[in-house]
Amino acid sequence: MRPAWHDLFVRRGALLEGHFLLSSGRHSPAYVQCAKVLELPTDCETLGRALSSRAPRNAVSRVIAPPMGGILIGYEVARALGVPFLFPERDASGALAFRRGFALEPEERVLVVEDVVTTGLTTGEVLQLVRAKGAFPVGLMALVDRSEDHSVDDLDVQALLRLRIPTYPPDQCPLCATGASLTKPGSRTVVSGSRP
Secondary structure: OOOOOHHHHHHOOOEEEEEEEOOOOOEEEEEEOHHHHOOOHHHHHHHHHHHHOOOOOOOOOEEEOOOOOHHHHHHHHHHHHOOOEEOOEEOOOOOEEOOOOOOOOOOOEEEEEEEEEOOOHHHHHHHHHHHHOOOEEEEEEEEEEOOOOOEEOOEEEEEEEEOOOOOEOHHHOHHHHOOOOOEOOOOOOOOOOOOO
């Protein structure tokens, strides 16, 4: 049996097959392009409501989502919960920081929302930023969880769709061994090294 929401992702062309370079530097035979499933505002609203229904009730004072992929779904979750939304951006050094007047207050209860969690690298950066401001992450949600251990920094990932898609270090990639063409579909610059 296919997991819930799988058919919507397929219909919208959000589940891609090929040879992909992920932002972690790892390679994968599949890629989840959540921008395609969020392209229609009605789908985005529906997915946001579905995620918000899994949020800890009365425990969220604000939603935060990383750019670029998490912004649309994060906004919709915040709208469904009736709480403010904000997002960090990369500063000149490449670190996530608040701009545009966004800020977190100490002890705010923050829900982190992602489009896709793979290695948890970006999600971990968001969690560090939240904690550095004295706020408390009360949950981590994603449209898709394709991570290996389904958690980031001791927070379990609550997702609408959980996929088992392998990733490989470049020097161990079976697709590279066949000579398959490599595609870099994401918006983030590839980091040096990789995180399993």
